[in-house]
Amino acid sequence: MKLADLDLRDLFDFSPEGGVMRFAGERALILDAVALGLVRRTLIETLGIRGARGVLTQFGYAHGHRTAMTLKSAFPWDSDRDWRVAGGRLHRLQGIVLPEPVPGSREFVEDIWRDSYEAEQHLMHVGRSDTPVCWSQVGFASGYLTYANGREIYCVETRCRAMGDAVCHMICRPREAWGDELDEHLPFYAKSALESALAHAAAELKRTERRLRTRKQQLATYRVEPEDGGLTARSPAMRKVLDLAERLARVDSTVLVTGESGVGKERVARFIHERSERSERAMIAINCGALPETLLESELFGNIKGAFTGATQDRPGLFEAASGGTLFLDEIGEVTPTMQVKLLRALQEHEIRRVGENTTRKVDVRVIAATNRNLTEEVRAGRFREDLYYRLRVIELEVPPLRARRDDILPLARALLASAAQRVKAKVTGFTPKAVEHLLRYPWPGNVRELENAIERATVLATGTRIDAGELPAEVASSVATRWVQGDERTLADVEKDYILAVLEAEGGSRTRAAAKLGIGQATLYRKLAAYGAKA
Numbered sequence: 001m002k003l004a005d006l007d008l009r010d011l012f013d014f015s016p017e018g019g020v021m022r023f024a025g026e027r028a029l030i031l032d033a034v035a036l037g038l039v040r041r042t043l044i045e046t047l048g049i050r051g052a053r054g055v056l057t058q059f060g061y062a063h064g065h066r067t068a069m070t071l072k073s074a075f076p077w078d079s080d081r082d083w084r085v086a087g088g089r090l091h092r093l094q095g096i097v098l099p100e101p102v103p104g105s106r107e108f109v110e111d112i113w114r115d116s117y118e119a120e121q122h123l124m125h126v127g128r129s130d131t132p133v134c135w136s137q138v139g140f141a142s143g144y145l146t147y148a149n150g151r152e153i154y155c156v157e158t159r160c161r162a163m164g165d166a167v168c169h170m171i172c173r174p175r176e177a178w179g180d181e182l183d184e185h186l187p188f189y190a191k192s193a194l195e196s197a198l199a200h201a202a203a204e205l206k207r208t209e210r211r212l213r214t215r216k217q218q219l220a221t222y223r224v225e226p227e228d229g230g231l232t233a234r235s236p237a238m239r240k241v242l243d244l245a246e247r248l249a250r251v252d253s254t255v256l257v258t259g260e261s262g263v264g265k266e267r268v269a270r271f272i273h274e275r276s277e278r279s280e281r282a283m284i285a286i287n288c289g290a291l292p293e294t295l296l297e298s299e300l301f302g303n304i305k306g307a308f309t310g311a312t313q314d315r316p317g318l319f320e321a322a323s324g325g326t327l328f329l330d331e332i333g334e335v336t337p338t339m340q341v342k343l344l345r346a347l348q349e350h351e352i353r354r355v356g357e358n359t360t361r362k363v364d365v366r367v368i369a370a371t372n373r374n375l376t377e378e379v380r381a382g383r384f385r386e387d388l389y390y391r392l393r394v395i396e397l398e399v400p401p402l403r404a405r406r407d408d409i410l411p412l413a414r415a416l417l418a419s420a421a422q423r424v425k426a427k428v429t430g431f432t433p434k435a436v437e438h439l440l441r442y443p444w445p446g447n448v449r450e451l452e453n454a455i456e457r458a459t460v461l462a463t464g465t466r467i468d469a470g471e472l473p474a475e476v477a478s479s480v481a482t483r484w485v486q487g488d489e490r491t492l493a494d495v496e497k498d499y500i501l502a503v504l505e506a507e508g509g510s511r512t513r514a515a516a517k518l519g520i521g522q523a524t525l526y527r528k529l530a531a532y533g534a535k536a
């Protein structure tokens, strides 16, 4: 990589929640410049100007030295030259100073410094100075260049904003090129003492990091509750569901989980299973709607050899396989009347019969069923057995759709992003404000599953470290404000008008495209616009 590729978004590694942040791989802190200025004043007050200058020069030197070391190993540099001068760019990225090389300079390095934070703080807390004061910055440059070039390079500031100059100015030369001029500056580096201190600090740091790593691994092994992005519950609606689920985990009755497609019914079932007495054994899930009746029957109950063509051996079904654990029957509303009878018997008698077998077998399974259908309606229409319905819904748990728990969208999206990024090894850490706006605005008819797919896709497509609106699926990125806020009831005609005008705007005023997107004819669109008084 090249010098210009050094970018804050790659260098700065942080979680939106805060915690440990890293800059170029090393732990970094965000400190207030004024607070640092106060430390500076205290140093001057307690150690005198020369003492304070020594401390800050050495602090800068150590920082520069370590930075050069980290940068060398952290990035694949195209040329050594780029790496050798990267320190200046880094200082700029850290907000310390804005360095600019002096054009045509014949010095080893010669820079103008604009907006030096150090000069600014010195002026603020100590006042105007007769000599340059950007001590830690000069120290940083010396430390960086010395390590990067493998020889002693010293930088000297010749003009400084704290002295009343418009900008700071510094020159760096190899030690031998300075001659006597360097003598007055050298004591502040106290090099011999510093190097052994640095070596000691580096070794100590390595030991500490090793200890932390081991500790982290141990913690990961012991973690019993894996973070489940799909169950993020910040909203009151979802909190209520999980509270109830928590209580259901303590009893062994059948549970019916209802809710729209994609709301995460299986996740809720797993939540219950993992907190139940049965968590030592497996939870087995099957989608009853995906299999034809005969296949579903042998899948659930098993079969004996020769029961049907292809049944070459005795085989236990899922009721037996889940013994001691939980069986999750998804899309229970799809099973045929014949299967309904067989399921009812299994639930009532706690026994099953393998296909082709005459004897029954006892099973010890907790059943959690799920459906996105309204089973009351299905019962009323005669498509679902009433007795099975009552057997299943001993307790019913309704998972709300994502649009009814908007508070969960963002935390969910972030959790899903983190796991998607880890899966596809992408360095994507967040969303741009524009993307957030669309995520919150879109009604998510496909619920958590749709959100999950959208995030996965965007993570793969993302070019930066944050997902932008354009990387979200088209329907999400083009979603327009239709968010309904309680207490803001409007008539349907008003909502329609707002929506149509918003789509028109999103389509850059093109009525052809707007009509296509709205799924109405152009004549209809013209008529509606005319009624709104929009100009043709």
Ligand SMILES: [Zn+2]
Pocket: 116, 119, 132, 133, 134, 157, 159, 160, 161, 162, 168, 169
């Ligand atoms: Zn300065």
